[in-house]
Amino acid sequence: MTDLTFNDRQAMRRARLSLISTAIRYILLCVVGFVMLYPLIWLVGASFKTNSEIFAGAGFLPENPTADGYIKGWQTSTPYTFGRFFWNSFLIILPKVIGTAISCTLAAYAFARFDFPLKKILFGSVIAILLLPNVVTRIPQYILFRDLGWLDSFLPLWVPSALAGDAFFVFMLVQFLRSLPTDMEEAARVDGANSLQTLIYIVVPMLAPALISVCLFQFMWTMNDFLGPLIYLSSVDKYPVSLALKLSIDTTEAFEWNRILAMSVLTIAPALIVFFAAQRYFIEGISSGGIKG
Amino acid sequence: MAKVQLKNLEKVYGNAFKAVHGINLEIDDGEFMVFVGPSGCAKSTTLRMVAGLEEISGGEVVIGDRRVNELPPGKRSIAMVFQNYALYPHMKVRGNLAFGLKIAGKPKAEIDAAIERVARILEIEPLLDRLPKQLSGGQAQRVALGRALIKKPGVFLFDEPLSNLDAKLRASMRVRITDLHRQLKAEGLSSTVIYVTHDQTEAMTMGDRICVMQAGHIMQVATPKELYERPANLFVAGFIGSPEMNLIDAKLDGSSFSVGSQSLPIGPHLEGRLSARPAEAVVGTRPQHLSLVADGPAFTAKLANAEFMGHEVYLHADLEGRRVVSVVGAADFETLGRSETIRLRPDLERLHIFDKTDGRNVSL
Ligand SMILES: Nc1ncnc2c1ncn2[C@@H]1O[C@H](COP(=O)(O)OP(=O)(O)O)[C@@H](O)[C@H]1O
Ligand SMILES: [Mg+2]
Numbered sequence: 001m002t003d004l005t006f007n008d009r010q011a012m013r014r015a016r017l018s019l020i021s022t023a024i025r026y027i028l029l030c031v032v033g034f035v036m037l038y039p040l041i042w043l044v045g046a047s048f049k050t051n052s053e054i055f056a057g058a059g060f061l062p063e064n065p066t067a068d069g070y071i072k073g074w075q076t077s078t079p080y081t082f083g084r085f086f087w088n089s090f091l092i093i094l095p096k097v098i099g100t101a102i103s104c105t106l107a108a109y110a111f112a113r114f115d116f117p118l119k120k121i122l123f124g125s126v127i128a129i130l131l132l133p134n135v136v137t138r139i140p141q142y143i144l145f146r147d148l149g150w151l152d153s154f155l156p157l158w159v160p161s162a163l164a165g166d167a168f169f170v171f172m173l174v175q176f177l178r179s180l181p182t183d184m185e186e187a188a189r190v191d192g193a194n195s196l197q198t199l200i201y202i203v204v205p206m207l208a209p210a211l212i213s214v215c216l217f218q219f220m221w222t223m224n225d226f227l228g229p230l231i232y233l234s235s236v237d238k239y240p241v242s243l244a245l246k247l248s249i250d251t252t253e254a255f256e257w258n259r260i261l262a263m264s265v266l267t268i269a270p271a272l273i274v275f276f277a278a279q280r281y282f283i284e285g286i287s288s289g290g291i292k293g
Numbered sequence: 294m295a296k297v298q299l300k301n302l303e304k305v306y307g308n309a310f311k312a313v314h315g316i317n318l319e320i321d322d323g324e325f326m327v328f329v330g331p332s333g334c335a336k337s338t339t340l341r342m343v344a345g346l347e348e349i350s351g352g353e354v355v356i357g358d359r360r361v362n363e364l365p366p367g368k369r370s371i372a373m374v375f376q377n378y379a380l381y382p383h384m385k386v387r388g389n390l391a392f393g394l395k396i397a398g399k400p401k402a403e404i405d406a407a408i409e410r411v412a413r414i415l416e417i418e419p420l421l422d423r424l425p426k427q428l429s430g431g432q433a434q435r436v437a438l439g440r441a442l443i444k445k446p447g448v449f450l451f452d453e454p455l456s457n458l459d460a461k462l463r464a465s466m467r468v469r470i471t472d473l474h475r476q477l478k479a480e481g482l483s484s485t486v487i488y489v490t491h492d493q494t495e496a497m498t499m500g501d502r503i504c505v506m507q508a509g510h511i512m513q514v515a516t517p518k519e520l521y522e523r524p525a526n527l528f529v530a531g532f533i534g535s536p537e538m539n540l541i542d543a544k545l546d547g548s549s550f551s552v553g554s555q556s557l558p559i560g561p562h563l564e565g566r567l568s569a570r571p572a573e574a575v576v577g578t579r580p581q582h583l584s585l586v587a588d589g590p591a592f593t594a595k596l597a598n599a600e601f602m603g604h605e606v607y608l609h610a611d612l613e614g615r616r617v618v619s620v621v622g623a624a625d626f627e628t629l630g631r632s633e634t635i636r637l638r639p640d641l642e643r644l645h646i647f648d649k650t651d652g653r654n655v656s657l
Binding site: 194 | 381
């Protein structure tokens, strides 16, 4: 060991220092990350606890793990199981997400690539809607849907979105499209494609990252939407999970907290799974919004 | 037959800017026509109106014997190569080549055979299964060329296809494109080309004929040789040729012309060519035609700078306060150019005289 040169010792010293600094950085990140995630971890842990243990301490590891909360929670206090509510959520989300993707793409393509009469005014109104607080339109919308006879059905929950009613998504896609060069679309037109073929074969693949973000946002917002279903749905058999969760608090006099927590875990699970599965595209989509070009 | 005719073609952009001012041009079947001019002179705009990518504000475009003003690009029997290649980023090279034929509903066997043929011609067989982002600039441009070639169009449109390549690659692609054009012609395929560039070297080396444009007007349409030897106006004279033609303000008086205080006889040859005697004249002489002489009639100028280029030398001299350039042989330079004042004699048979007021060449 004594024949180590000065340079070797210097190099070792530097390597050791950088190792220490890396270690400190990672420890810090882990601690902060843990603090941020703790409520979620606690939620998962507590859903396996008994009711009496939940309020006994802030620890998250259950002493006597039990799936009781899940089993009883799944049964619910209604004639339906929680599966029914998941199915309802699914029936709202599926047409809404697909409809949003198609309609917003069409609308954004039109705004970004074509000239038509009143385009400026129409796009201006899209922006205006973007700035309009949601609550302002609740009452007129409610009356409209009542007159259409759509109350207590899923239609009011997804039809507006499936008709490009979400100005934010249209705006986001327009911005993304504007940042894409038009050369490829022109090449496609020279190659004989019409506008719709150009959209499907050329624009949509290039738009994919943004489109995936749109679908994910729509999925999560709909999954979490509480007010919409609350206003328009009145029969329990049509409730989506967001309402069903509330239901279990309403109807039991002594709250069965472990059931509520267990069902909460199930409720956030789909969003988490979808997010992690699509994380890569998602981040690509929002971050490349207006920047590229 | 894919003859292209532009009749009184006009373009007014949405902001009321008039980019093209009534252009008339006839391009023969099989001809290699180059549009050249400085940036912003509406070369692309004109080309894009032929392609159908830009709406035509006035006049008409005729391809073959059809007026195509109202036809979409896909129905005009054209193919286009863009400056930025414009390959479809999510498709492999094979998909890029096949796209147009697929849209046209061609059977798969035919498409495959066509891809095979084009890939062989352009030597892109090993690249067929790559994505555009895995290609170098030169390879991407060859694929773009293939995408045009595969459609067997009547007219090829190129918009500065070589501008994004480095100088060496540009030179070799230039040859490849002209070879390809000759080959298509030999096979009897219709192969009219409209090629847009801002680079006069590209124009001179590639074009059968060249259309020189400025600010939405055609300045002259002619073969490269004709443009070089008989420029119709000051703009063409200054734009074509390298180094640029010397354009010097001069006065015509009687049988001589003068620059500042020096004058030279016009001579019978030039005299015979003159169609007018403008009061304000500009004489034009190419650096190659301005030679270094020991005696006889010549202008005296102060040597400012000499650039040694190998077998020739570019002399930058000061003639009565005006900068002139002369290209002389290295040997001449050794014997005559090593002094502060030099004698430069323009070749009077190749001298041009322009009317300064309207730029017209009055010595054709
Ligand atoms: N979309 C447009 N709107 C308004 N003016 C334009 C538009 N496109 C091009 N121009 C103008 O038209 C002129 C010709 O442009 P272009 O054809 O691209 O020139 P070139 O290809 O010769 O460089 C330029 O002055 C340019 O500023
Ligand atoms: Mg251009």
